[in-house]
Amino acid sequence: MAYAQHVTRRSLLKNSLVPVATGAAAAAMPWTAKAEQQGSMTLQYWQAYGEYPAIAEMRTRFNEANPSIRVEASVYNDYLELAQALQSAAAANNLPDLAGVGYTFIRYVVANVPHLTTQDALAFNDEDANYLTDGFAPNILALGQVDGVQHGMPLVIGTPYLFYNADLFARSGLDRGPQTWDEVREFARAIKDATGQYGLGISAPADFWTHQALVESNGAQLLISETGQPPRTGIDSPEAIEALQLHVDMTLKEETAVHLDFRQGEQAFASGQVGMHVASGGSLQTIQLTAAFEIGTTPFPTFGDKPRRVPAGGNNLFIFATDEEQQRAAWEFIKFCTSPDMLTLLSEDTGYIPPRRGLIDDPNYLKPFFDANPLYAAEVLQVPDTVPWVSWPGKRGLEAEQVLLDLRDRILVGSQDVPGAARDAAKRVNELIQE
C-alpha cells in the first residue's frame, strides 16, 4: 500500500517526539507542585450530607491555626455513598486520611478497613489520656465502640423525635404534643375526625432507624449480644410485635396514619396535610423552609412508663492514615473538631446535638442557642436516652437491614400479618448475622 512506504523508522521516531515530550512535561508538573508544597502536609477528609458552612469554617480555622497542615474535604451525599467510596478506596489502597463514617456502618468498617483506633490515638500525647472520659458521656462514647474498643470519635448526634402541625392541632382541640404512643393514637384520631387529614407519618428512609426507636422504646432489643452466645435479633419479641402492630393498626385499620417514604413524608407534612411526623432534626430544617404553619416538637413518645430509647444518627471520625505524622495530624484535627468552640459552631449551624457533655447547658456555649430555638429542645431532652444505631455483625450483616425494611413495607401495606412477618424476618436476620 502506498501510504506505508512513507512510514519509516526515522519518521516514526520523529512523529513520536511531540507526544512523548508533552507527556514528559505533564509528568513533571506534579513534582513541581509538590516542591511548592514542601513543608506542609495535606489531610484528605471525607464527609457526608453536604458541606455545612460550619464544617467548612472548622476546616478553615484549623488550617489557619496549623499552617503546616492543610485539611481538604470531599463531600458525599449520604453515609452509604461515603461507605461505598471507602470500599473502592480500600480496594485501591488509596484511603483518605480520615472520614466521618455513619454509625450504622461502624462494624463493617472496623472489620474490613484498616484504621487507627481512637483508643490508640490517645497515646500520641500524654495529656490526652483522659480526653474521652473527661468530656463525653459513656452512652455517647458507645456510638464509636465495637466490643468495648473505641474505634471512632462521635462527631454529630441526631435522634428521631416528633414534630406536629400546631395549626391542625388547634383545629382539632389539641394544645400540646403527645407524650406517649397512646396519646399519639388518640391525637391522630382527633385530627382525622376534625380535619379529615392524616394524624401521623413515621419517616421511612432506606434504613430501620426510626422503627428501631419504636420497637426499642417498647422494651425490645433489635440486636441481642450475649457473652458466649451467637448474636440474634429481637424483632420477633412480643414487645417489638406490639410496637409494630400499633403502627400497622393506625395505618390500615384506623387510617389515621399514612406510610410514605422519607422524601414523600417530608413533603406531606410540610404541605400541612399530616398532623404529626416522626423524623430527625435534619428533616426539621428542610420542613421549616417550606411549611406555612406553626411547628411544634416533642420528644419521641414513650410506651407508658417504659424508658425511651432513641438511636443516634450521625457519624464517627475514623483515622485511616498509615503514616504516623499523618495520624498525629488527623488526631489533632479530630480534637479540634470535638472542642467546645467547634462543636458549638457545628450545632448552631446544623441543629444537631453535640457529643461533648455540658455544652448544651453552658451559657458560654450552646445554652443561648437552644433557649432561642425551642424546637430543638425536644431532642436535647432525650440525649440521656440515646442508644447506638444498630450496626449488624457478620459478613452478611449489611443485608440484615434490608430484611427489616422489607418487613416494615410488608406489614404497612397489609401484605403480611405482623407476627408472621416478624418471625420470618427474625429467622432470616439471624441466618445472616450468624453466618
Place this chain on the structure above:
Amino acid sequence: MEYVGAADSRRSARFRASWESVTPYLFVSPVLGLMLTFIYWPLAYSVFLSTLEWNFISPDREFVGLDNFRRLLDDDRFGQAIRNTGVYLLALVPIVVLLPLGLALLLGPIRRSRFQTVYRVALFSPTVVAFPVAAVVWLWIFNPVGGVLNQLLEAIGGSGANWLADPKTALWCVVGVCAWRLVGYNLLLYLAALEGVPVEYIEAAAIDGAGSWATFRDIRWPLIQPTVFFMVVTAVIFISDTAFGAIYVLTDGGPFGQTTNALYYLYERGFRFFQIGEASAVSVLIFVAVTAITWLQFRLLERHVHYG
C-alpha cells in the same frame, strides 16, 4: 551472478511488506488497548470474581465455585428481580418503539413549522433532565397525600392510591417514568428517519392515489426499518439501565423487592451489601442473557429488515 544491490532490494522489500502488514494493527492498538482494559479484562475478572465469596477488601477470600450462582437460584428476591425485568421489557419495548413512531408521524406535517423547536424541546427534555431532579417532581406527583395524580383522580370522581408503597402499582409507576424518559430520544430518531424518506416516493404514491395508510405501509415503513430494528435491539439492552435510575430515585427497589430488576439487584449485592462475588455472578448472568437475546433478535428479526 547476483548483484550485491539485489540482496539489499529484497531485504528492503521484505521489510516494507512486513511493515505494511503490521501498520494497521499499530493504528488500532490504542483502541484495542482501551477495549481490553475497560471491557474485556473487567468481563473476564467478573467471571473470576463470581467464583469467590469476598467483599473486595478483606484478606478473607474464599473460592466457592458455582455456589454464588446456586445462592442466586435459591434467593426469592433474585427470582422476583428476574420476573420484574421481564415485565419491564415486555411493557416498555413496545411503548418506546411504537409510541415515538406514532408521535413522529403526527408531527410530520408540522415538522417544518416555526414551532418545531418548541415541540422538539418539549418532547426531548425528559431525556436530558437529571433523574434526581425529576425524582423530586415525580415523588410529589405520586404522593398519596396531596399529590397531583391523586388530586386529578379525585377531581374526576376516582380514588387515589399510595402509588409507590402499594406492590400492585409501584412497578407500573416505574414503567411510566421510564416511558416518559425514553420516548423523547426515540422520537428524534424517528423524525430523522422519516426525514430521510425521499419525498419523490411520497409524491409518486400520491399521484398513484395511495392514501396515508398505504403510503406508510408500502413506502415509509420499509425505509425506516433499520431504525426500528436499531431501537428494538438497543431498547432491550438499555431499558434495564433506565429502569435502574427510576427505581433508585423512586422506590429503592421496594416495596419489598416488587420493583427491583436484575440490575438493581446487582447494585444491592455489590454496592449496598458489598457481596462482590454474588454481584459478579449476577453480572455474568445478565451478560449471557443480553447476549443471547441480542443474538436471537439478529437471527430472527434482521432478515425482515429492508436496508434499501
